[in-house]
Amino acid sequence: MAQVEATTERVVAATPEAAFGTLADYAHARQQLLPEQFSEYEVREGGAGAGTLVHWKLQATSKRVRDCLLDVSEPTPGQLVEKDRNSTMVTTWTVTPAGEGKAKVVVQTTWTGATGVGGFFERTFAPKGLNRIHEQVLANLAAHVEK
Numbered sequence: 001m002a003q004v005e006a007t008t009e010r011v012v013a014a015t016p017e018a019a020f021g022t023l024a025d026y027a028h029a030r031q032q033l034l035p036e037q038f039s040e041y042e043v044r045e046g047g048a049g050a051g052t053l054v055h056w057k058l059q060a061t062s063k064r065v066r067d068c069l070l071d072v073s074e075p076t077p078g079q080l081v082e083k084d085r086n087s088t089m090v091t092t093w094t095v096t097p098a099g100e101g102k103a104k105v106v107v108q109t110t111w112t113g114a115t116g117v118g119g120f121f122e123r124t125f126a127p128k129g130l131n132r133i134h135e136q137v138l139a140n141l142a143a144h145v146e147k
Helices: 016-024 029-033 116-145
Strands: 003-012 038-045 053-059 065-073 079-084 090-097 103-112
Touching (some): 003 116, 016 079, 016 090, 016 116, 103 116
Antiparallel strands (some): 003 103, 053 065, 065 079, 079 090
């Protein structure tokens, strides 16, 4: 089985601390950043960065809905890692300085893809679809922190 990866990035007009703080605020801000593909959002433990356990459903396509239960960690400063207990999916958010009062936010999701013809289509099309979803999350983040 092949590793599938989707990576999206955006520079936002906010300090890295403000951007990271918003992403790490699962109790309040994070839900506001999620587009319509996300449903059934629920913080089950914690709510602020590492130690958070959060649930949501992600409707990647009209036929594909992932039931996600994510453990959040902060392995390095400026980085959030969301590991799904229900699959091999791991999403890493990395926030770094990008000049005066700006932050670069990179979101990378990886998972173990299917094999065969289905795997070929997954590796070809799934990253593009997920990137569109992440672009919307990053646009919402920008709107939230650039107020």
